[in-house]
Amino acid sequence: MIHLSRRKLLVSGLAATAGASGLAVAARLAQKYGLVPPDSGGIYGLGETLTYASQRLLTQHSLAREFPRSRGRV
Amino acid sequence: MAIPVSAQLPGETSIPSAVSTAPVTKLAPRHSAVVRVTHWITTICFFTLLLTGIEIVISHPRFYWGETGTVLTAPLFQLPIPSSRRLVPTGYGYVLPDQNGWSRALHFEAAWIAVLTGLLYVISGLLTRHFRKNLLPGRAGLSWRALWTSFAKPFRLERTSAAEASSYNALQRLTYLFVIFVLFPLVIWSGLAMSLGFASAFPWSVTLLGGRQSARTIHFFVSLALVLFLLVHVAMVCLAGFWNCTGAMITGRTATRKEHA
Secondary structure, three states: OOOOOHHHHHHHHHHHHHHHHHHHHHHHHHHHOOOOOOOOOOOOHHHHHHHHHHHHHHOOOOOOOOOOHHHOOO | OOOOHHHOOOOOEEEOOOOOOOOEEEEEEOOOHHHHHHHHHHHHHHHHHHHHHHHHHHOOOEEOOOOOOOOOOOOOEEOOOOOOOOOOOOOOOOOOOOOHHHHHHHHHHHHHHHHHHHHHHHHHHHHOOHHHHHHOOOOHHHOHHHHHHHHHHHHHOOOOOHHHHOOOOHHHHHHHHHHHHHHHHHHHHHHHHOOHHHHHHOHHHHHOOOOHHHHHHHHHHHHHHHHHHHHHHHHHHHHHHHHHHHHHHHHOEEEEEEOOO
């Protein structure tokens, strides 16, 4: 049998509340800064959203890898 | 005859034995909740990544080294399997159904979940000193003799003792550390290096691996190493007692039998 102390219960409750609040804030911020893709729904929505958002956060300027002129032929 | 309470470890619970002379089965704490939850999420993600990864490889079962590689360039090696793309030369007279679309979407989704789960595991492991307590091998276990003994023991197909089942030997610890801190980061890095967006943001990450096609080849070989680890891991679990080990990874407690003095 699992013994759940009052302290454990409080800590778990607080952690769950903090996690849910964090997710809600992250969702709001993502909407505000255009980090949610059009295909964010469905079973692949989570992966699509994380990929889309990280690409927009990481790639500020170039959308493709740039090589120096000295490497004209790869 | 009852076992004295003082002999019990903290958190241990004992199941009363019906016959006084029979061994007493004790439930000792084994894995924390974070370890168990992250283990099973990673397991689901790993199988998803493996299945979708195979589907992705089938669309182009040729591997190259360097920056570029196409059906018109000589491959480093080629898997002897048919392809799901008509233009990929495989030597087979037929083309497999193309499952590349959903496979890629699911591969990336499972990868995200695995990476986030892994981060949670590593942060929790550092905060709770899980790595130091359970995975960092002691100096005594690092001698060649001790490592060889740990390596050779499973081949003798001996049942592991209760003490051995409740902690990892030095070879197991080194293997887990290698998988967690070398293979997993390398498979993530080589996977990210194949992304055009990631390569444009961090070109050095691709250059260090020898190019995008080299990253793909490394990703393939590291995945093979992880599959090999999985096979050995499952074999060791079977040898150590499948239901006890699997139960411990679900409930967090492992059954240890104690004989009466």
